[in-house]
Amino acid sequence: MKAIPIITAMFAFLCCAPGAELPGWEGLITHTNSERELRATPTITAQRTNEARIYLRVENRTGIDLEYHGYSKDTPQIFIKEKRDGKWVATSWDWCGTGMQRHVLKNQKTTTFEIHVTKSPIQFFTIFRNAKDPKEFSLVKLYERDGG
Numbered sequence: 001m002k003a004i005p006i007i008t009a010m011f012a013f014l015c016c017a018p019g020a021e022l023p024g025w026e027g028l029i030t031h032t033n034s035e036r037e038l039r040a041t042p043t044i045t046a047q048r049t050n051e052a053r054i055y056l057r058v059e060n061r062t063g064i065d066l067e068y069h070g071y072s073k074d075t076p077q078i079f080i081k082e083k084r085d086g087k088w089v090a091t092s093w094d095w096c097g098t099g100m101q102r103h104v105l106k107n108q109k110t111t112t113f114e115i116h117v118t119k120s121p122i123q124f125f126t127i128f129r130n131a132k133d134p135k136e137f138s139l140v141k142l143y144e145r146d147g148g
Helices: 003-014
Strands: 043-049 053-059 066-072 079-084 087-093 101-105 110-116 122-130 133-145
Touching (some): 043 133, 053 133
Antiparallel strands (some): 043 053, 066 101, 079 087
16 A cells, blocks of 8 residues: 555655656566566446547446546546557657546446546546555556547
């Protein structure tokens, strides 16, 4: 359970400005000796999109309760990749950890995420954890827009 506050504090310390760029955030989200990937991840489906917003349906059919962090249950912590010279590069996350809370998505339940899109091509990710075992987590792609 100590890993969550440490990761959150590290992100807040390194980048508390909206849209601040910090190449290499992927290196901070890795599994250590006793940590492991989730056995299954939620199903993510784009419901509606426009030029500025994406609404995603998140269905938890994993067999376990999942947790994630965000300002509200509809706005998860987002990690961004942008395409540069034909390759996806981890660039930024949209906000600092101040005000971030833990949210639980119960097994067999559904929620909706709202993501703000500022440019393209872009990928959005968040971290889902086993609500009962925080050493089990995965970085999950929520959405990709690969075009101009």
